[in-house]
Amino acid sequence: MLxxxxxxxxxxxxxxxxxxxxxxxxxxxxxxxxxxxxxxxDITELKRRVRDVVCPERELGHIDRKGS
Known part of the structure; x- marks a missing residue:
């Protein structure tokens, strides 16, 4: 996460x-x-959920593209 x-x-x-x-x-x-x-x-879901709270405007690169 860090x-x-x-x-x-x-x-x-x-x-x-x-x-x-x-x-x-x-x-x-x-x-x-x-x-x-x-x-x-799983780490992908955890990163997505933390991002949605701390900085929802930030893209997570390949993690965001996989679900699209």
């Missing part, structure tokens, strides 16, 4: 938890929640 969005992200942090919790937030907004979204995201 390689793709280093100008937009000031930090990437991991917080240990228990009970099967796996969630990702960007700027305080939920990006992925294991129970709601069904498992764990």
């Amino acid at each position: 390689a793709t969005s280093s100008d937009e992200l000031s930090e990437v942090a991991l917080q240990p938890g228990t009970g099967g919790v796996f969630s990702i937030e960007a700027n305080g907004q939920p990006v992925w929640e294991r129970k709601t979204d069904g498992g764990f995201p």
Whole structure:
């Protein structure tokens, strides 16, 4: 994530938890929640969702073109 969005992200942090919790937030907004979204995201989907929160106008190159 830092390689793709280093100008937009000031930090990437991991917080240990228990009970099967796996969630990702960007700027305080939920990006992925294991129970709601069904498992764990692949990197392409995760990059797209983080981008949509932190800088929606930015293109992700080949990642955006694949879905078109």
